[in-house]
Amino acid sequence: MTTFTKALSTTAAIALIAGAVAFSGAANAGSHGGGQKMMKRFGMIDTNGDKKITPDEVMEWRGSVFASMDADDDNELTMEEFMAVSMGDGQGKNPEKKKMKQEKKRAKFKPMDTDGSGKVSEAEWTAAGKAGFAKADTDGDGAMSFNEFRDHHKN
Ligand SMILES: [Ca+2]
Numbered sequence: 110m111t112t113f114t115k116a117l118s119t120t121a122a123i124a125l126i127a128g129a130v131a132f133s134g135a136a137n138a139g140s141h142g143g144g145q146k147m148m149k150r151f152g153m154i155d156t157n158g159d160k161k162i163t164p165d166e167v168m169e170w171r172g173s174v175f176a177s178m179d180a181d182d183d184n185e186l187t188m189e190e191f192m193a194v195s196m197g198d199g200q201g202k203n204p205e206k207k208k209m210k211q212e213k214k215r216a217k218f219k220p221m222d223t224d225g226s227g228k229v230s231e232a233e234w235t236a237a238g239k240a241g242f243a244k245a246d247t248d249g250d251g252a253m254s255f256n257e258f259r260d261h262h263k264n
Pocket residue numbers: 179180181182183184185186187190
C-alpha cells in the first residue's frame with residue numbers, strides 16, 4: 110500500500126465517522142416526540158431486555174435515581190435535591206421549553222410528600238413509583254410495554 114492510498118483511506122474513515130455523528134445528531138433533533146430518547150430510557154430500565162418493564166425493574170431504577178438525587182445521603186429528598194438532577198428531559202432544548210419541564214417537575218414534588226414533611230422519603234418515593242406504574246400499565250398485565258411507557262411519559 111502506498112502512502113497515498115493509506116492517507117486516502119484514513120480520510121475516508123474520518124469522513125465516515127463525521128457522517129455518522131452528523132446523522133445521529135440529526136436524529137436526536139428530530140421532532141418526533143423524542144422517540145429515540147424514550148427508547149433509550151426504556152432500555153435503561155428494562156435491564157433484562159425483554160421489552161417489558163416489570164415492577165421490580167422500575168423499583169430498582171427508581172432506587173438508583175433516588176440515590177443519585179439524594180446528595181447528602183439522608184434518605185430524604187429536598188426540593189433542591191430533586192430539582193438539581195435532570196432525569197434526561199429538557200437538556201439542549203430551548204430555554205422556554207426547559208423552564209416548562211422544570212415547572213412540571215417541581216409540581217410533582219409536593220404530591221409525593223404525602224406526610225407533608227417538606228421532604229420526600231425513600232418510602233414516599235417508592236410509593237409514588239408504584240402508583241405511577243399501576244397507572245402506566247393500562248392493559249393491566251402487570252408489566253409496562255414500550256407503548257405504555259411512552260404514553261405514560263407523554264403527559
Ligand atoms: Ca437528601
